Amino acid sequence: MELFNLKDDSDKASFAEAVKKGLGKNQGLYFPKQFPKFENIDELLALPFVARSVEILSRLIGDELPKAEIQGIVERAFTFEAPLVKVADNIYSLELFHGPTLAFKDFGGRFMAQVLSVIAKGQPITILTATSGDTGAAVAHAFHGIENINVVILYPKGKISLLQEKLFTTLGDNIHTVAIEDDFDACQQLVKSAFDDEDVRVGLHLNSANSINISRLLAQVCYYFEAVSQLSEAQRQDLVISVPSGNFGNLTAGMIAKVMGLPVKHFIAATNSNDTVPRYLKTGEWQPKSTVATLSNAMDVSQPNNWPRIEAMIEQGLIDKAILSGDAVDEDYTQVAMKQLANLGYISEPHAAIAYRSLSRHLEPEQTGIFLGTAHPAKFRESVENVLGQPISLPQPLADCAGKEILSTELPNDYAQLKAHLFSILKG
Template identity: 55%
Template sequence: MKLYNLKNHSEQVNFETAIKLGLGQQQGLFFPVKIPIITPFELSEILKMDFITRSTEILSKFIDREISKQILYEQVKKAFSFKKPLKVPITKHISCFELFHGPTLAFKDFGARFMAQMIFSLNKNNESFTILTATSGDTGAAVAHAFYKMKNIRVIILYPKGKISLLQEQLFCTLGENITTISINGSFDDCQNLVKQAFDDKKLKELIGLNSANSINISRLLAQICYYFEAFSLISEQERKNLVIAVPCGNFGNLTAGLLAKSLGLPIKSFIACTNSNDTVPRFLKNKQWKPKKTISTISNAMDISQPNNWPRIEELFQRNNWNLNNLRFGSVSDNDTKNSIKELFKLGYTSEPHAAIAYKLLSDQLQENEYGLFLGTAHPAKFKNTVEQILKNSITLPDEINCRVNLPLLSHNINPDFCKLKNFLLNK
C-alpha cells in the first residue's frame, strides 16, 4: 500500500511507515495513492460474510501484500473482539447504528484497537514508541485501553481540563502503568496544536520514537471503514437503495471513513456532516469561507473542535472522485435543540446521549421521501450520565466497564498549553 502526503505529494511511504510516522512532513496527512474498487458482484459476496471475515477482506484490499490475509485476519479478530455494532429501529424510516459496544463504550474502540494490533505486529525489532495523542473525550479511553500494558509502548494523552465528562475521564485517567494522562488548561484545539508542534520537532521525534493515535493515523481510519459495510449488511434491499447516514463530527475521521467506504463501491446515497455549535465545516459548506472560531464548550464535548484535522482528506476524496461538495449534506445543532432531540428520542423509546441526538435531529429534519436513514450512535449514554439524567429526569445504570473505575483516583498531570513544558515532560518522564 502506497500513501502520499497531502502537503507534499512527493513524500510517499508504505503502510507500515505511515503507521509509525503518523504525520508526514509539514504535518501533512497520509492518503492512499490508489483506492481499490469493489465491484457490485464482489460487494454482494462481501456482504454475506461475517464481520471479522468481511473486515479482513476490505482491509486487505488496501494493505495488499504488506501483511498476509491470514495474519491480518488474526489481528482484526483480536482488535474487534467485542460485540459487533447493532442496528436499533427508531421510526419506520430511521434507525440508530450503535458503535459503542466495545471496552470503552465508544466507536473509537474500532480504530484504536486495530492501530494497536498493527503497531505491535509490525514492530519486529521491539523498538520503543511514544504514542502522543489528543482527545476531546472518547479517543483517550479507546487508545489507553488498546495499548494498556503493551511492551515498549508509552502512551501520553492530552485532554482539555474540565471539558470532558467525569466518567470519560475516569475511563482512561485511572489506568497508570504505561498510560500517562495530562490535562491541559485550554481547549481540545490547544491539545491538538501541542501534538502537531511535537511532530514538527524532528529531534524530539527521534529521541522518543514519537507516533500519534489520533484519527490522523491512517490505520485508525481504515479500521472505521469496516463498520459502514456492516451497517449496509444489516438493512434490507429496499433500504439500501436510498441510504442516508448522519455522522456526528468532531475531527471528521468518522465521516472520512464513510466517504472512503463509498469510494470503494458501497452505494450510500448521501452523508450528513453533523456538528454542534462548533460549526466551521457547515459554515464553510454554506459560504465557501474557512473561518474557524474560538472553540465553544457544549454538552456534546467530543465534537467541540473548531479545526478538524481530517477535513483535508475529505476535500481530497471529493476532488479525486470528481464529487461535488455541494452534495454533502450538513448542519449544526445548538445545545438547546440537542436536549430537545434527546427528549424526542426518549419518547420514541430510545435513550441517547448528545452526539447521537445531534445526528438524529439533522437526519429527521433532512430525510426525504423514499429515503432510509441511519444515524451513528458513537458513545454509550452512560458516559454522559449526569447530562442525560438532568435532561430526561431519569436515571441511567452504569455499565460494568465504567462502574469498576468510578471510585479509582485520577492519575493525571496538569500543564498550561505551553509546548516547552510538554517537551520537557516528554523528555524527562
Template identity: 60%
Template sequence: MLLTNIKLATEQVSFLQAVRQGLGQQQGLFFPTSWPKLDIEKLLAMPFVERSSHILKALIGEELSFAEVETMVTAAFTFPAPLNPISDSISCLELFHGPTLAFKDFGARFMAQALAKAQQGKNTTIVTATSGDTGAAVAHAFYQQAGVKVVILFPKGKISHLQEKLFTTLGHNITALAVDGDFDQCQALVKQVFEQTDLVKQLNINSANSINISRLFAQVCYYFEAVAQLPVAQRNQVVFAVPSGNFGNLTAGLIAKALGLPIKRLLAATNANDTVPRYWRSGQWQPKPTVATLSNAMDVSAPNNWPRIEALLAQGVIQRSDIETFAVDEDDTQLGVKQLAQAGYTSEPHAAVAYKALKRSLADDEVGVFLGTAHPAKFKEQVENILGTPIGLPETLARSAVEQSLSVDIAADFAALRLILTALEPA
C-alpha cells in the same frame, strides 16, 4: 498500496510506514490516491470480521497477507456493531459495545495491532489529544502493551467526568495530562511535538488520533456492517448522519462510499463549533474560538481530517452533492435526546445531534442511519438532566468511576510538555 502525503506529494510510504510515522513531513496526512474495486454484494453477505478483513486487506495492499490482516481484525473487533431500529425509516448504528463504550474502540484496537506489526522491536511513544473518547479507547488498546508509552492530552474540565476516569486511572504505561485550555490547544501541542524532529526521533513518537491511517481504515468497516444489516431492498436508499468533531468518522464513511458501498449521501452534523457547515456555505475556512457544548467530544473548531475530505473531492471519487452539513444548537440537541427517549430509546447528546440532522434531511423514500458513538452512561449527568430520570452505569464505568485520577495538570505550553515527554521512563 502506497500512501501519499497530502501536503507533499513526493513523500510516499507503505501502510506500515504510515502507521509508524503517524504524520508526514510538513504535518501532512497520509492518504491513498486511488481506491480498490470491491465486490460489494459478496462482501455484504459475509460476517463482520471476515468482511472487515477483506476490506482492510484491499486498503493495505500487498504489504500484509490476508491471514495477517484477518488475525489483526479478529483480535481487534471482538464486539458487535448492531443496528437498532428507532422507527420504520430510522436506525441507530450502535458503536459503543467495545471495552470503553465508544466508537473509537474499533480504530484504536486495530491501530494497536497494526503498530505491533510496524514497530519492528522498537519502543514507541504515542502522543495524542482527546476531546473525550479517543483518550479512553487509545489508553485501553495500548494498556501495558510492551514497548509502548502513551501520553494523552485532554482539556481540563471540558470532558465528562466518566470519560476522564476511563483513561486517567490506569497508570503503568499511560500518562494523562490535563491541559489548561480547549481541545484545539491540545491538538496544537501534539502538532508541535511532531515539528520537533529531534524529539520525534529520540522517543520514536507516534500519534493515535484519527490522523493515523490505521484508525481511519478500521472505521470504514462498520459502515459496511450497517448496510449489511439493512434489508436488501433498502440498501440503495441509505443516508448516514455522522456526529462530527475532528471529521475522521465522516471521512471513513466517504471512503466506504468511494469503495462502492451504496450510500446515498452522508450528513456531517456538528454542534455550535460549526466551521465546516459555514465553510460549506461560504467557501471561507474561518475557525472561531471553540465553545463548550453538551456534545463535548465534538467541540473542535479546526478539524484535522478535513484535508482528507478535500482530497476525496479532488480525486473525483466523492462529489459535493454526496455531503450535507448541519449545525445543531444546544436546544435542538436536548430536544433530540428527548424525542429519542419518547421513541423508547435512551441516547446521548452526540447521537442526538446526528439524529436531528437526519430528521431535517431524510426524504420519505429514504432510510436513515445515525451513528451512536458513545454509550449514554458516559454522559450520565447530561442525559439525566435532560430527561429528568436516572440511568444506570455499565460495570466498566462503575468500576473506573470510583478509582483515583492519576492525571497531571499542565499549562497549554510546549516547553512544559517537552519536559514531561523527555522525563518518561523507557517503555
C-alpha cells in the same frame, strides 16, 4: 498501499511507514490517491463482520501484510458487535459503543494497537495523542500493557465528563495522561508541535493515535459496511447516513466506504455549534471561529484535522461534493433531540442526538436513514440525566473505574513545559 502527504506530494509512505510516523512533513496527512472498488457488494455484505472486515482491509492495505496476519489482527481487535437498532419507521441507530470503552473509537484504537504490535517488531514507540473524550479511553485501553509502547494522552482540563476522564486516567503503567489548561484545539496544537520538534519526534520515537493515523481511519471503514449489511436490499437503494462530526475522521471513513462501492446516497456532517464545516459547505469560505464548549464535548472542534482528506477525495474526483451536506445543531435542539429519542423509547447521549436531529430534519419519506451512535449514554450520565430527568445505570466498564484515582499531571498550554515533562517521564 502507497500513501502521499497531502501537503507534500513527494513525501510518500507505505502503510507501515505511515502507521509508525503518523504525520508527514509539515504536519501533512498521509492518504492514498485511489482506493480499491468492490464489484459485487451484495456478496461482500453477506459475509460475517470479521470475515468481511478482513476482505476490506486486505484490499486496502494490499500485500504489505499477509492476509493471514490481517485476519489475526482483525480477530483480536473486533471482538464486539455493531448492531443496527430501529428507532423509527425508516430511521436506525448504528450502535458503535459495545466495545471495552463504550465508544466507536474502540474499533480504530484496537486495530491500530494490534497493527503496531506487529509492525514495530519490538522497537520502542511513544504514542502521543490528544483527546476530546473518547479517543483517550480507546487508545489507553487498546495499548495498556503492550510491551515497548508508551502512551501519552493530552486532554482539555475540565472539558470532558468525569466518567470519560476516569476511563483513561486511572490505568497507570505505560499510560500517561496530561490535563492541559485550555481547549481541545490547544491540545492538538501541542501534539503537532511535538511532531515538528525533531528532538522529541526522534528521541522519543513518536507516533500519534489520533484519527489522523491511517490505521485508525481504515478500521472505521469496516463498520459502515456492517451497518448496510443489516438492511434489506430495498433499504439500501436510497440510504442517508448522518455522522456526528468533530475531527471528521468518522465521516472520512464513511466516504472511503462509499468510494469502495458501498451504496450510500448521501452523507450529513452533523456538528454542534462548532460549525466550521457546515458553514464552509454553504459559503465556500473556511472561517474557523473560537471553539465553544457544548454538551457534545467530543465534537468541540473548530479546526478538524481530517477535513483535508475529504477535500482530497473531492478534488481527486473520488467523491462528488453534492453527496455531502452539513448541518449544525445548537444546544437547545440537542436537548430537544435527546427528548424526542427518549419519547421513541431510545435513550441517547448528545452526540448521537445531534446526528439524529440532522437526519430527521433532512430525510425524505422514501429514504432510509442511519445515524451513528458513537458513545454509550452512560458516558455522559450527568448530561443525559439532567436533560431527560431519569437515572442512567452504569455499565460495568464505567462502574469499575468510577471510584478510582485520577493519575493525570496538570500543565498549562505551554510547549516547553510539555516537552520537559515528556522527557522526564519517558527518559527518566
